[in-house]
Amino acid sequence: MVQELYYINTGFFKLDGGAMFGVVPKSMWSKLNQPDENNMCTWAMRCLLLKTEDRLLLIDTGMGDKQDLKFRSHFSPHGSDNLIQSILDTGYSIEDVTDVLLTHLHFDHCGGAVSKNSDGVLSPTFSNATYWTHREHYNWAMQPNDREKASFLKENFNPLLQAGVLEFYNESKKIWPKEIKVRIYNGHTQAMMAFEFDFNGENYLYCADLIPSSGHISIPFIMSYDVQPLISIKEKSELLEYAAQKNSYLIFEHDPKIAAAKVKLNDSGRVILA
Numbered sequence: 001m002v003q004e005l006y007y008i009n010t011g012f013f014k015l016d017g018g019a020m021f022g023v024v025p026k027s028m029w030s031k032l033n034q035p036d037e038n039n040m041c042t043w044a045m046r047c048l049l050l051k052t053e054d055r056l057l058l059i060d061t062g063m064g065d066k067q068d069l070k071f072r073s074h075f076s077p078h079g080s081d082n083l084i085q086s087i088l089d090t091g092y093s094i095e096d097v098t099d100v101l102l103t104h105l106h107f108d109h110c111g112g113a114v115s116k117n118s119d120g121v122l123s124p125t126f127s128n129a130t131y132w133t134h135r136e137h138y139n140w141a142m143q144p145n146d147r148e149k150a151s152f153l154k155e156n157f158n159p160l161l162q163a164g165v166l167e168f169y170n171e172s173k174k175i176w177p178k179e180i181k182v183r184i185y186n187g188h189t190q191a192m193m194a195f196e197f198d199f200n201g202e203n204y205l206y207c208a209d210l211i212p213s214s215g216h217i218s219i220p221f222i223m224s225y226d227v228q229p230l231i232s233i234k235e236k237s238e239l240l241e242y243a244a245q246k247n248s249y250l251i252f253e254h255d256p257k258i259a260a261a262k263v264k265l266n267d268s269g270r271v272i273l274a
């Protein structure tokens with residue numbers, strides 16, 4: 001049973017509004033997330049900390065802070081929150097984390113999993129944790145296509161494999177935390193994991209990049225980053241219908257303001273925020 005839930009804010013970053021909303025015209029998306037003078041919108045990197053009977057699970061890690069200034073200048077990380085402090089603020093220590101569940105290996109989801117010390121040595125941030133990814137996704141990230149290459153930074157996950165702390169969800173179900181149900185999606189990237197669990201009598205869905213913000217509820221609002229946008233549409237429609245039926249909370253990893261919301265069907269059968 002999930003006994004405690006904490007949103008772990010790891011700060012904000014910027015991504016091009018056009019890239020985030022795909023074919024949707026700016027006149028529409030700019031009402032949902034106001035861009036700056038360079039068309040860049042602010043997005044959260046919202047992780048999750050879940051306490052179960054015997055484990056402390058961290059879902060995703062934000063982008064971390066080990067990249068150089070040039071890399072960071074493309075994404076303008078900002079805000080006062082960071083991964084480590086946000087975990088400490090819950091009362092738990094970094095050593096308490098037993099499992100790090102990575103939805104996928106894009107830098108803004110797994111960058112905080114590996115830290116760089118003052119000598120430039122890379123090592124797992126959470127020294128007592130098992131790190132989880134999906135084998136099919138890991139293989140996909142290790143031989144990246146030209147569109148996603150810039151998002152898969154090997155320094156974010158190779159040190160986990162080298163340290164022997166990386167587990168693959170497919171092969172290790174026996175030690176996978178039983179409270180967390182995995183949903184696999186292929187529209188955004190190959191074999192991304194979204195997570196479902198119950199807490200306090202409510203059902204929660206951590207959508208990762210399938211529904212990155214509350215502004216992405218509407219079906220055609222699909223990111224240009226997605227490798228298979230028509231698959232994303234199908235996957236998103238199914239998830240939204242499920243969430244509406246089950247009265248689930250959707251957790252939005254990138255929404256700058258709304259951490260979680262429920263959805264409902266309107267009179268014309270469209271899914272909208274409840």
Ligand SMILES: [Zn+2]
Pocket residue numbers: 104106188189209
């Ligand atoms: Zn992504």
